[in-house]
Amino acid sequence: MAASNLECMKAWSTRTVIALMAISAVTLMADEPSTADQLPPEILRQSTPEGIEFGLWNRIGNGPAPALFVLAGTIESTLESPYFRQCGNELGGHGWVCVSIDLPCHGTQTRDGEPAGLSGWSHRAAKEHDFVAESNARLTCVLDRLVKLGIADPERIAACGTSRGGFLAIHFAAHDKRVKCAAGFAPVTDLAALSEFRALAYSPFVPKLSLESRAEQLAGRPVWIVIGDQDERVGTDRAIALARRLASASREQRLDSQVELNVLPEPRGHTTPRGSSQRAADWILRQVPDALGKSSYVAKAAEDDLLFVDDHHVLYRSGTQRVLHPATLHPDNPLIREDQPWEMAIGWTSVVHRPDTGRYQLWYQAYAGDRDQRKSHKCVVCLAESDDGVSFTKPFFDVHDFRTERKPFAGHHSKTNIVLTGDAGYGDRYANSVLYEPHEPDESRRYKMLYTDFSKDDDGREWPGFHAAFSPDGIHWTKSSRNPLNRTAYGGRGLQPPFLDEEVYSEHWDASKQFTRKTWAIPLSMSDAADVMFDPQQGAYFAYGKCWIQGPAGGLAWKHAMARVESSDFLNWSKPQIVAWPDEHDPPNTEFHTSPVFYHKGVYFCLNQILRARGEVTGAKADLMHVELMVSRDGIQWHRPFRDQPFFPAGEQAFSNGGIFTNSTPVILDDEIRFYYGGYNSGAIGGGAKLTDASQQSGVGLATIPMDRFAGLRPVAISAQSTLKKPLANKGQITLKPIDLSDVEQILVNGDASGGSIRVEVLTEDGYRLRGFTRDDAVPITEDSLRVVALWREKRLADLPPGKHLLRLHLDNAEVFALRLTRGDSKND
Structure with a gap:
């Protein structure tokens, strides 16, 4: 790297993070997707009322989730490529939903009579057509739709993109303040650096589309950039110059600079250096408030309601019957x-x-x-x-x-x-x-x-x-x-x-x-x-x-x-x-x-x-x-x-x-x-x-x-099978499918035990008893209540060993309708 560039970096704000990694004897290959990344995602195609198509992947449902806009080319090329999905896959494990659209001059956005891809961008720029503004408007429209549908949490939005997609992702962050942060993988920063724009070298319009022209809007905003040290396509030096300009704009507005530039060894030129996706995902999780903590998304998942209107949660049950409770x-x-x-x-x-x-x-x-x-x-x-x-x-x-x-x-x-x-x-x-x-x-x-x-x-x-x-x-x-x-x-x-x-x-x-x-x-x-x-x-x-x-x-x-x-x-x-x-x-x-x-x-x-x-x-x-x-x-x-x-x-x-x-x-x-x-x-x-x-x-x-008393499970009047030592009257048990109880603070029982009792036993996933959590250790529930806490005489749920467990409900002349498992702080929500 040129010494002049290193000297320039020394003048940046102390809040600007720069990762300069020397080339080691071991060659670092371009970012390679893992085996899990290569599996095709479950894709949901939708469109806004204005007809803008977008694709969704990763978890959708259980309330508004943090959303990552992933921009690369077309919806299909983005979602079908393990390469482009890597950052989204990393965030998917944290409950993020990912969304993509066709970029200008790509897929459905290619117009009759114009070339596709970056040549199409050049074609439009020659006519002073602001395709960046058009892209921003379409992305904002999609975001509005996701928020309205309850899919995306407007307080937890991020954008990322590769090359031209990174260019538009950072532009989107400058345009829509709901985008909390943007990450660019080997991003285009200045269109003038591209070979497709050589004919427009003296165009006064092209500089207006550069990312540096949005420095004031990006001042103090979290922007993450990774670039190879030998990227001749979009220009390593141009990425460094953008980071410098964003830091300068932050200083001018008396804001802390939050730009992070990673210049990594990459002998292949214009590609994403190895490990970039994980780095970007970790960075995004640090920027977005409560992405892994208390939030609208987590609150929805923090309470597991197990309704016994069917056997969806039941592993098996013995001596019980399901009874409808008419309104x-x-x-x-x-x-x-x-x-x-x-x-x-x-x-x-x-x-x-x-x-x-x-x-x-x-x-x-x-x-x-x-x-x-x-x-x-x-x-x-x-x-x-x-x-x-x-x-x-x-x-x-x-x-x-x-x-x-x-x-x-x-x-x-x-x-x-x-x-x-x-x-x-x-x-x-x-x-x-x-x-x-x-x-x-x-x-x-x-x-x-x-x-x-x-x-x-x-x-x-x-x-x-x-x-x-x-x-x-x-x-x-x-x-x-x-x-x-x-x-x-x-x-x-x-x-x-x-x-x-x-x-x-x-x-x-x-x-x-x-x-x-x-x-x-x-x-x-x-x-x-x-x-x-x-x-x-x-x-x-x-x-x-x-x-x-x-x-x-x-x-x-x-x-x-x-x-x-x-x-x-x-x-x-x-x-x-x-x-x-x-x-x-x-x-x-x-x-x-x-x-x-x-x-x-x-x-x-x-x-x-x-x-x-x-x-x-x-x-x-x-x-x-x-x-x-x-x-x-x-x-x-x-x-x-x-x-x-x-x-x-x-x-x-x-x-x-x-x-x-x-x-x-x-x-x-x-x-x-x-x-x-x-x-x-x-x-x-x-x-x-x-x-x-x-x-x-x-x-x-x-x-x-x-509440939730659509139908209940109660014992049959008599269980008199020959395998029993003696007939049992009004006794039954329900064993639930394995559940991870590691972060469950309370088990609330919705049941009527006014004429008998309900006891909650905890077994290992393989059905072995646990000392302190047996039927005899359980405090009997003897009331008719919509929510009563299951307790044991000497143990708490926090005392359980790691792993999944079976819950077994022992019914003695009683009926159970539902359970609620409260996790974390959900009981206070």
Whole structure:
């Protein structure tokens, strides 16, 4: 290295770190990926609402995580190359998620008529096109999206890149202050050093794109650079000059310089010196606050909730049975009744419990029939509000009016609690699934609604399908200009699916009813209702609902099954994926009317509306529905352990003993889970045909369960197998799968031992007993509690030897619902 450069370094701030390593007799090879690095990552491709594609890898889920932007070339070349993934893989072990996009003039960002890669950059620079600003804008848009989806923690963002990617990573840090630090591996620092830019040697525009031109924005910011000592491509001296300029800019602004330059032996020239990825990862972990300590990400992982609604956590169990605990109906149901002209019948619901105000907002579908002659007002969405979730009021607004000539409601009602009406298409607007996202950057979209309706698509033809509406307050809604978001089937029962080259739309004159009957014969289609949820595990929206499956002879619209569609932006939805359907264990008249799903403590729960359709069972009420609790661990494979056991005993109350309409928005309180639902005392099918009867009742009800008490495990009455010395009454044990208890401070038991006892034993991973942690050493739990600490007479969890262990729950005339393992400081969160 030139002596002049060494002299210059001596003048830098004392906070500037410089690693100059002499060339030893042992040749240090370029950074080589480990065997683990070479394994392909699990890649999730997504896009922002603006259409910017990005790729994700490493762990996604369990709350906002620290995020590393990895820039190299294209998404594919970055994620498929072990070389470029090394730093991200190192951070992945610390819970980081990694993201990449196509760089300017790479992949999807290459424009017609221009060269790709760095030649493309030169081509644009010649036209004074600021591709750096364009890159920054796209990266910021992606970051906004990751934060909004709850994938990235905005307080823990870093960027890194190799060569041209390092150039853009450091530019990104200068542009967006949420990027806490940036690392460059043999980064381009000045485009003028590249052979592709020789023709622009005298361009006044190119110097404006150099990293030195961003020195003021980078002053005092953590920047890490590694460069080989013989890099002729981007220039070792130019990297040194950049580090010097950043240190100088920090000094000028009276800030501590946080630039770290590593000049390492690298005889191969322009490549990443060996060991750089580990060095960079260690440096990033030192820069990002609480990356390995207490944070939103770690807090989510710090509490392990083990729900016993299924055997997911169970190694095996002996002498026990699983028992469903149906929700308790509120005695004052219905909490919301029909008392307005537009409320002939009340059905679909969604509820939001605002975390900031504690106030409840509940949207419900009101069927008005032909009381108002406007087709748009036949089936509307209304709003009710409450301070306690029990006593609701109906606020009236100047949003939608209602006109009717029907007595006793005749007149023009200029103020109503109607917040959304239909599009007055061929069929009725139907359903209303609402999400509230307080961290949505666009305030006008913080409330999102998914419903079905009929409207004209781009081809000018009317189609049934999903529709979206957005609102800043849940009152004033704006329908998406892109409605319908997809196309769904309507009519065509018994028809064979159309050929690929045939129209799915048809119409014919119905002489008996004197109108034109229209059919949209779309196979494998969603139907007319779905409930939307945001999946924190996948970082995407999923709408679960009824879909049409074909009959034994292949005819369309045989019965409803359960399907889901996915979206990253609430507007672009995937094709339906069928995930459950009535089978041979169900009566032949069974359908899944609609199947709302919510995610809670590692479990996907479905409040499946089981419809026994069309009165085919002798003596049964036509179109009777009940709610069956289904469970899944991935949202795709569903289990039905409680078949034919109603989770809501809604038939016990008159207003809901015919049809019941659940949703995907239960309210999770400290000690209770609340389920709001709509109910009819008439059946579910018929488009309101029975809703004009004098005996018609409907409304919104409330059902509750104590926290996590969906189902419990309790002993069978008698275990009398021949292998037992004597029969055992009301005794059983549950042995859980191996668990790492090294940082667990407490085990909290959710159980009812008021008539007996629960004892927690700890075994080795191989099932051997541990002195001091046996059943006899355990302090018996003899109360009914949502959270009681498991204790031993003389030992603590901290006394356990290292490694994984088995937890065994001994039940003596008692029932257990869940365990919570609190780690670190999580019990104080």
